Amino acid sequence: MLKNLKLGIKLNLLLLSVFLVVVLISGFALSKILDQYAQQVVEDRALLLIETMSSVREYTFKEVGPELAPRLETEDQFLPETVPAYSARSVFDYLRERDHGNYENFFYKEATLNPTNKRDKADKFEQQIVEQFRKQKNLTEQTGFRSFPGGKLFYVARPLVVNNSSCLKCHGIPEDAPKSQILTYGDQDGFGWKLNEIIGAKVLSVPASTVFNEAQRLRFVVIGILGGFFLLAIVLINLFLNFSVIKHLRRMAKLSTQVSTGDMEVEFKHDANDEIGVLATSLNRMKVSLQMAMEMLDPDSKL
Numbered sequence: 001m002l003k004n005l006k007l008g009i010k011l012n013l014l015l016l017s018v019f020l021v022v023v024l025i026s027g028f029a030l031s032k033i034l035d036q037y038a039q040q041v042v043e044d045r046a047l048l049l050i051e052t053m054s055s056v057r058e059y060t061f062k063e064v065g066p067e068l069a070p071r072l073e074t075e076d077q078f079l080p081e082t083v084p085a086y087s088a089r090s091v092f093d094y095l096r097e098r099d100h101g102n103y104e105n106f107f108y109k110e111a112t113l114n115p116t117n118k119r120d121k122a123d124k125f126e127q128q129i130v131e132q133f134r135k136q137k138n139l140t141e142q143t144g145f146r147s148f149p150g151g152k153l154f155y156v157a158r159p160l161v162v163n164n165s166s167c168l169k170c171h172g173i174p175e176d177a178p179k180s181q182i183l184t185y186g187d188q189d190g191f192g193w194k195l196n197e198i199i200g201a202k203v204l205s206v207p208a209s210t211v212f213n214e215a216q217r218l219r220f221v222v223i224g225i226l227g228g229f230f231l232l233a234i235v236l237i238n239l240f241l242n243f244s245v246i247k248h249l250r251r252m253a254k255l256s257t258q259v260s261t262g263d264m265e266v267e268f269k270h271d272a273n274d275e276i277g278v279l280a281t282s283l284n285r286m287k288v289s290l291q292m293a294m295e296m297l298d299p300d301s302k303l
């Protein structure tokens, strides 16, 4: 079937097949690379933020806590600013309000099974994360995706461990806790924790959908540009083929037909010294040979 097609159509079919293969392969490779890149971007963001929150916790534990500790015993109102969990969450809340709500889909939670502040109660999903940390003591981090109404979130979770006996003053038995803490939070929640027990998980989530959508958009842009260049190449190749080859071949074919019907005045001419030029010279030589052969057959006839 291919044999019956014109040169131009054959060439265009070949170019289109190459184009399709290139678009398919590069589209596939691009989506792999861009997905990996997007995953890396969200992971890096989440890790940087969770490390920042851990630093805020450490600062509060080492520097703010000791400064305010004496006031906890004397004042009626508990000072939550002494609590690392409180300062980390507050810093994060301020972050979420910044930049016209650009960070409102970022979340940080000290998800705890038995929390002092009910706000920190682990939901079903977070409970599973905590249980996993409790089962596998050497597990230091869990990551993954979680869907929420605004899209997909990427989360990083790290275990919350009662790593210091000083924690038990406020989280051991209510009798040991500062009076102001009991007055503010009651004597039911956030107690009974044990040293080295995993009581919850710090869970930091960053929006993933936007990054993945951006990667998707980038893929279409790149394929679009690639397609544009291919189209331009196809048009240029077609123009070149028409002007440099097909047009001249048609002319040669027409002249050959004229010669075959006895018109020996025609001249096969081609300006360039390319293959068509060689063809023109050969055809001219053939025409002269033909003319001589005819004269030999019939010397009287003047073709």
Ligand code: HEC
Pocket (backbone or CB within 6 Å): 061, 072, 078, 080, 082, 083, 085, 086, 110, 112, 114, 115, 116, 117, 118, 120, 160, 161, 162, 163, 164, 166, 167, 168, 169, 170, 171, 178, 181, 185, 190, 200
């Ligand atoms: C001075 C008392 C006090 C000490 C000491 C203390 N905490 Fe707390 N902790 C609290 C209070 C009060 C809250 C609730 C703060 C709030 O409103 O968010 C809290 C909250 C938390 C939370 C968030 C979950 C929850 O219970 O609401 C974690 C996790 C936590 N503490 C862990 C620790 C660890 C680990 C230590 C030891 C390094 C420690 N705490 C030391 C009083 C204390």
